[in-house]
Amino acid sequence: MADSDNTTTLPFVTRRQVLAGGMITSTALMLEKGTFTGNAAATKMSPSDPALALWWEWQTAHRLSERLCRRQQRLETKLIESIGFPCVTVRVSEGEDVTVHSIEALNEFLGTRPDMAALREAAEAHFAAHQARWDAAAEEIGYNTVFRAEREAGDWAQDLLEAFSTIAATTLAGVAGKLDAVLREGEAWEECSEFPWPQIRSALNDLVRFGKLEKVFNGERRS
Template structure:
């Protein structure tokens, strides 16, 4: 039996955490899509004094657009109240559909995968399989899309393929 490789053991844990994160991300995205279709993103449309309509998606942007001046106070208060009502509908629907729980679960799984990836980067591999696992994690975490042709992804894929071939 080959000696135990701590990097390989961590890589296996990371693979499981990475897979879980991806699954939870897809679930959260499906729920968010349904939420947007049923409730829409929280927003408010404000008619500026010049007659232009502006759709705003946050209180911060509302304050930037309308400013803090007294001349816009009534417009700002009405817009804030409308936005707060929309946000409350979104929050209630997000809770009821399970979106909030799915978002939290995805974030926690992602944090676990990130912690394992960090640990993997500081753990010495003792076998070719451990080195291959480390490279695989780099590829799957760092590559913008599968089969990306930008440097350094083809080179890392090639090195990983060589390692796997040599290890056999």
Template sequence: MADSDNITSLPFVTRRRVLAGTVVATTAWTLEGNASAGTNVPVDPALALQREWQRAHKLTERLCRRQQRLETRLVEDIGFPCVDVRLPNGEELTVYSIESLNQVLGNGPDTAALREKAESEFAAHQARWDAAAEKTGYAAALRAEREAGERAKNLLEAFSTTPATTLAGVAGKLDAVLLEGEACEECCDFPWPQIRSAFSDLVRIAEAFGADRVASKDPS
């Protein structure tokens, strides 16, 4: 069942955005190739973790888009749980949670009857929403998206205790930070310009390292 006291925040409607940065992941694989070319170096644990996080991240985004599509249909058919309230002073309000309803009407005896009627109407609307959410698959999609998001979050937190052993591993960590935290590619707020700069430094150093390797093996 949806939490009626959190309806107004709509966290799963607005919190997601399309993330740029596929070039970051692509470069990570380039760095990996330069770091391990011609060697039997074990897979960097940080890079392995980044790959696992990226899969979880993509799954979360995919599930989010699915539940948002279902939610849009649900809103069109049922509407977010709410109730229209006419206050004693004649003002009319639309309230989207029991918590907000109690704030608007208070707990005084003069609004007891009005509060009881509004709560009953809100509960009926909430029940219609919940039934439709289960029937359409929205509730299941929302649960799956939350579970995938929690797994991605746990993997992201694991980066802080997983040392990188290659440039690719360091790039993988930066990849995850940029994809998860940066609002947009052009964001100029701290620390995103600095992180992008550090990533560019990694790319430049890795490319120079790869070029030097090729030159050292050139028989001419």
């Protein structure tokens, strides 16, 4: 068999995909500008709707997580370019080269056969040396610190997102805030063209339109 380069699936080190430039929806901008409430500053300081208050806190956590994730990805790219993901390439008896990116994958590939013991031991040592270079470089450039901070910020945002299910909104702004948070989180993880994201986006657009109409109607009623 001719030599070939087969590579196992490269692991994703980053927490999630971050949309280029961050994800600030038109609804988020409207909530920040107070389109639904009439006074953004007062609403941010003392929102009457508990769901809206939760949205403001989630917005802070989400933005922090996004910033840290982008920084982490930049550092990760630097590590990949200078060190490369920890891996080891093993040549099997048929002459085929296979690259694995974890000890687990290595053990799964080589198995526990006695005749593979020497090859397995050498491959594990090679992988450990590569991992040590990655770890040392990651510590030196601050990758590990940023990675931990991003995880903490992401967990904070996730806890707040889950809290939306237990908080009742009392205004259109609060309902819009709930949908905005769910949609923005979903768009970072999922295929945005599939259920339920188009439906959630449509409902959110309806709320934005109602909010605008309500503002216009109230203005005309007061005139």
